[in-house]
Amino acid sequence: MDIKAISPDQVMIWQWGPISLNATIMFTWMVMGLLVLVSWLATRRLSSEVGLSRWQNLMEILVKGMRDQIRDISHQEPAMYLPFVGTLFLFIAVSNLLSIVPGYTPPTSSLSTTAALAICVFVAVPFYGIRNRGLLGYFKQFIQPTVFMLPFNVMGELSRTLALAVRLFGNIMSGTKIVAILLAIAPLFFPIIMHALGLLTGLIQAYIFAILAMVYIASGTRAHQERQQRQEEKPEEKGEKPHG
Amino acid sequence: MDSINIIGMVSVITAGLTTAIGSIGPSLGEGRAVAQALASIAQQPDETNSITRTLFVGLAMIESTAIYCFVVSMILLFANPFWDYVVKKAGG
Numbered sequence: 001m002d003i004k005a006i007s008p009d010q011v012m013i014w015q016w017g018p019i020s021l022n023a024t025i026m027f028t029w030m031v032m033g034l035l036v037l038v039s040w041l042a043t044r045r046l047s048s049e050v051g052l053s054r055w056q057n058l059m060e061i062l063v064k065g066m067r068d069q070i071r072d073i074s075h076q077e078p079a080m081y082l083p084f085v086g087t088l089f090l091f092i093a094v095s096n097l098l099s100i101v102p103g104y105t106p107p108t109s110s111l112s113t114t115a116a117l118a119i120c121v122f123v124a125v126p127f128y129g130i131r132n133r134g135l136l137g138y139f140k141q142f143i144q145p146t147v148f149m150l151p152f153n154v155m156g157e158l159s160r161t162l163a164l165a166v167r168l169f170g171n172i173m174s175g176t177k178i179v180a181i182l183l184a185i186a187p188l189f190f191p192i193i194m195h196a197l198g199l200l201t202g203l204i205q206a207y208i209f210a211i212l213a214m215v216y217i218a219s220g221t222r223a224h225q226e227r228q229q230r231q232e233e234k235p236e237e238k239g240e241k242p243h244g
Numbered sequence: 245m246d247s248i249n250i251i252g253m254v255s256v257i258t259a260g261l262t263t264a265i266g267s268i269g270p271s272l273g274e275g276r277a278v279a280q281a282l283a284s285i286a287q288q289p290d291e292t293n294s295i296t297r298t299l300f301v302g303l304a305m306i307e308s309t310a311i312y313c314f315v316v317s318m319i320l321l322f323a324n325p326f327w328d329y330v331v332k333k334a335g336g
Contacts, residue, residue, distance in 0.1 A: 069297075072293075072294070072297070073297075163308050166308070166311065166312060166315060167304060167307070167308040167311055169315070170308075170311035170312070170314055170315045171311060173315075173318070174311075174314055174318075177318065204300065205304075207300065208300060208301065208304040211297065211300070211301055212301060212304070215301065
């Protein structure tokens with residue numbers, strides 16, 4: 001990606017009449033293909049014996065880590081949320097980390113990819129909310145605490161989707177942009193440092209995107225679990241307070 | 245001065261100011277948040293995990309305001325619609 005192009009949407013790889021293929025679509029499909037291929041190869045020969053293959057070990061660590069995080073945040077069984085949130089995390093993380101490969105521009109540095117991911121979250125929140133609490137129970141939270149809060153609740157729902165998209169886009173785009181600018185100014189050594197920083201930012205952004213998606217979904221499904229939890233936790237909190 | 249110069253000058257100056265002013269608030273906020281989180285971790289090391297996770301989420305929230313400013317200044321510099329319009333007009 002050169003300095004002028006603000007997103008990989010503008011980088012045309014291949015064009016034939018009205019059909020065109022830009023860098024975003026190509027790299028998105030490459031990342032998806034890589035994920036599917038690696039997970040297929042890794043889960044082909046699963047074993048429950050003592051000797052594990054390396055790939056199975058890696059997969060188990062990944063899945064277990066994601067399950068633990070989801071359980072910590074939502075205080076619910078992670079099995080229902082793991083497919084969606086885990087996919088978001090893996091896709092964003094892989095597409096950001098692959099930027100060490102020369103000639104690759106992360107598809108997440110295009111606003112269209114991040115907007116699509118954010119819209120997925122936007123749709124998933126009512127999906128899980130209605131599934132857990134029923135249609136009425138979910139929509140009732142929009143008029144909490146009073147009916148007058150309805151427009152603000154709806155606005156909050158929309159603006160956090162926008163924030164989710166622009167945050168990921170801004171972070172990744174700034175990473176690639178800074179490397180491109182530094183390549184023009186000081187091409188010898190400095191871009192490598194910023195690139196390493198970009199890898200760190202990319203992984204943290206993937207983590208944050210997945211965590212925020214989970215927090216939003218959990219806030220839509222919470223209600224009755226929270227009440228249960230509060231009853232369970234109250235005695236503990238009282239016991240701890242004198243220490244703090 | 246014709247409009248092409250004015251638009252170019254204003255875009256560049258505004259892009260610089262946007263990032264400069266827009267990063268002051270979030271950086272102060274992030275500094276406060278990190279300092280507070282470190283103090284909390286020093287006080288209660290057992291809660292490190294949950295404090296760190298909340299800190300990351302909070303930092304992302306704070307940071308997004310700076311990111312908005314950055315995106316706006318990038319649009320002003322590289323994808324400026326007014327600039328494109330003027331250049332297209334001048335080019336015929």
